[in-house]
Amino acid sequence: MSEVFHRIRRLPPYVFAHIDPIKAKARAEGVDIIDLGMGNPDMPTPEHIVSKLQETVKDPRTHRYSTSRGIPGLRKAQASYYGRRFGVKLNPDTQVVATLGSKEGFANMASAITAPGDVVLVPNPTYPIHSFGFIMSGGVVRSMPAEPGEDFMRALDRGVRHSIPKPIALVLNYPANPTAYTADLDFYAEVVKYCKQHDIFILSDLAYSEIYFDEKDPPPSILQIPGAMDISVEFTSMSKTYSMPGWRVGFAVGNERLIAALARVKSYLDYGAFTPIQVAAVAALNGSDDVIEEVRKVYKHRRDVMVESFGRSGWDIPVPKATMFAWAPIPAQFAHLGSLEFAKLLVQETGVAVAPGVGFGEYGDQYIRLAFVENEQRIRQAARNIKKLLGTKGDQSNIVPLAAATK
Template sequence: MKTFNDPEAFARVKRLPPYVFTVTDRLRDEAIARGVDVVDFSMGNPDGATPDRIVERLRSAVGDPKLHRYLNPRGLPELRASVSRWWKRRHGVEVDPEREVLVTIGSKEGIGHALIAMLSEGDTVLAPAPTYPIHAFGAVLAGAESLPVAVGPGVDFFESLVAAAERAEKRPKGLVVNFPANPTAAVGTQELFEKIVRFAEARDMFIVSDLAYCDIVFDGPKAPSMLAVPGARDRTLEFMSLSKSYNMPGWRVGFCAGNPALVAAAARVKSYLDYGLFGAVQAAAMTALDECDDEVVKIREKYRVRRDALVRHFGAAGWQVPAPAASMFAWAPIPEPFRQLGSLEFCKRLIDEAGVAVAPGIGFGPAGEGSVRIALIVDEPRVQLAAERIEKFLKKGPGGR
């Protein structure tokens, strides 16, 4: 009799390593269970409440029986119209809500299914490294492979892209980009986006662009949209999420827009898998996109204040954390005497000995080693508490407990 006692007996699962964060999450939870008051910077999980207007719209929409049914799997036409207005207002880009927009169950689901739609066994796709896991592992879900493109502080992303394409044994089918970036907080410029589109045109590649943090920019110009580049629409699918801009991570609302054939390909795969979002959530998403620009400003400001507090207090404690220009993360090199421990061991020690949780860089792929990601989800008083503990931890050095 065949027994099932190892999920990795399945070839696809074997290629999906367990999230490294499960290790640090366990250590954090054990420390909390021991009574340690852990200051937790480890998750990219917006902590604020969803704005009242959006919650109220959900409350009123939930009573409408029309919204209780299976609905259009591409998303309600009214929500697609809101998405189209968002792109016009935010990026000056016209998208046709009928053919060029798809509503997704959060952008993670959308990116994953779009890559499944566009890639097959034997294909490759260029993806940033280090990066948010679905950018690289969407290819694995599709039976394909991703090829790393270095991104991060001091790295010229375009040069990395060219080098990665030259290293590739055969032409990659597409490329994934994410600016502002998780976890490195790297930002993209209009000029970079133009070069990426020309690069993809020359090699006949598709582009998946992830704008999840495009509203969370503190310094410099606003984050550009790939779709604003002339010619991009021939080959681009661009994703946006309501999770960060409107504090709605648990609602699972995202959307994408771009080339009609790429939209249709992703929609075809999704049509076999889901019926889209609960209609009342879609109604609330319309309120977010159409009426809550002021809330986005407040949310961005909250992250900015936290960023400034983090850089100031950690710096005073002896850990010079580069100030991120965008995103809800700081990407910090491990302090020198601890670097040889590696990011996972450093994070374990920081939880155990200082009661401070951050995410190990290795969790975002081998290219993330040497750094940790610090999420801007903690207000100043507890940032200060964390910094006081870190100061003592750093003074003891890697040998001391």
Template sequence: MDSEFHRIKRLPPYVFAEVNALKARARGEGRDIIDFGMGNPDQPPPAHVVDKLAETIRNPRAHRYSTSRGIPGLRKALAAYYARRWTVELDPEREVIVTLGSKEGLANLAQAITSPGDIVLAPNPSYPIHAFGFIIAGAAIRSMPPAPAGAAGAEEFLRQLDRAVRHSVPKPLALIVNFPSNPTAETVGLDFYEEVVAFCRRHGLYVISDVAYAEVYFDGVPPPSILQVKGAKEIAVEFSSLSKTYSMPGWRVGFCAGNPRLIEALARVKSYVDYGAFTPIQVAATAALNGPQDCVEEMRQRYRRRRDVLIEGLAAAGWEVPSPPATMFAWAPLPPDLAPLGSLEFSKLLLSEAEVAVAPGVGFGEYGDGFVRFGLVENEQRIRQAVRNVRTFLRSVDPAAAAARSLAS
């Protein structure tokens, strides 16, 4: 009775818990922590979406069980979004399903299609559910490069993909891609997806794409969808979410679209484990997709301003961080003098000495250990204060003493 349960044993300790515990302790002591740790939008959803929720919730019939596939109106709204955003035609009945956020959808799809011992190719570093959804389902994960930066990076990714297929036994079941990427903020073009789809069709791999940040971009070029590629729906599905686009993370509304066989497999598992999101939430989500979209551009500009304040401020403080072209994150290499600490110890030191919380890169996979992730979830005034704190910290910290203290702990 004392042994750990089988599936739990496959999950490592949650790295972010250490930083979260330190944050809670510091706040309990009355310290003002500026928190960039979690990608949790700080603005409310658009007013017309909240109004639709309030209107619908007064309907007595709206409080019954919903449907695990999602109400028809919301599935049609997602199909219409794909048509106008990417010129992709989707059948709302066979090629779209509503999920309780993309995280739940990914986990339940993994349960639906994975057999014990299957191999899944997942980026490292990546959003944890991309790997651990399949690990929980019994798969083995083979790490892939997280982000093809430019043509050379794309070529290297495809070389690694070819090698993974040739040297994995059994042959991999699926490839997971996530662009714009959480946590690295990298983007790709449609030509990259065309090569991935061609390769995976040739070798019989499913592709699972995550485009949760497709509307959070800053360079004027909207990120593509893998479903734009001819033949992609034969092997691919794509997860999306309203969490970041409409500042609705707590509403838990996401989608899966694409290959009908994978959609049906996900629907079958969901039919046993949930009744779908609360119907008024789905009605309000429909209003978000079908209603005025000026709120989306406002969201983009808000994150752009915050990005610029953060990146410029860190550079002035002596910490060079690449400016992210998309997402609500900045993926920051550790300052060279403090890189030997590793991302977790650096994050703890930054929290205790500068009162700035970030996400340690190792929480996204071992290949993220040389980085920390900033979430653009504080207003510009707070970001400027954080940058001042960081500048003071970097000028005063003794790297040797910090390393010795880390080893002692």
């Protein structure tokens, strides 16, 4: 009876589990932690959305059970959003399901379609639920390149030809968490064509569709590709777009068969989000895009401040085209530590918390994810703190990882 449960054995500690105790200890000792680790938006939810929640919650009829698929008005609002933004027509009754955030929707979709031993092609590095949703369901994950392009297509072909059994699904995530890679319609068209030829479902995570920094090049939806609806489902979230992370509102849209499977699983697990939250989400989707543009503007400014200030401190940060993250190579003198030990060192020596790249897959171990969740002053302070570490430590080749030093 002392053995670890089977599914738990397959799950490593979550990405922040190693860093959080160090942050907590430092805070208890009075250290001011500048937390660039978790992608937890710090901007307030727009007032008109909060007001709609307050208005609706006063009606006691809204306190009863809701519906696991989402109230009709919310599904219609999401279908309208897809029509405006992508030119994609959706039937809100059969092609849209409201989820408790995109993470829950993705995990339940994996549960709905995966049999033990099924093979799924997943980017590496990527957001953990993309892999572990299938692993928890008994599936087998085969890693794909995270960056779209010719290498991706070659890996896709190898993955299909050399996997037994043949993969049932391919996961895409653009704009990507954590790498901030973006994809265009030409890439999507190539992927859709290949997956249709080989009867492979596509699960597209589009949670960062509105957090982009080139106004002339907004991220597309894979559902814009003719025929994609036959094999694809796309997941979106209101968490970042409207600064509503704690509200837990997301969507799955697309292929009717896949949406029906997800809805059936959800019908056994939940009654949907609290109705006033769903009504407020309708107000958000049907409201002005000005609030989205303001959120985008803030993240762009913070991105620019981080790239500039960290660069002057000696840490060159690649400029992301989208998302609320920078995906930064570990500075050369610390590269031998790996991402987890370097992240620990940053907290201990500088008071700056980051997400170690290895938490997103083994191919992320030479990178750190930095989130734009602190204001300009705090980002500049983080850069100053890091400059002291980079400038005073000199050659770090003789530093060994903390874990190794304690063995």
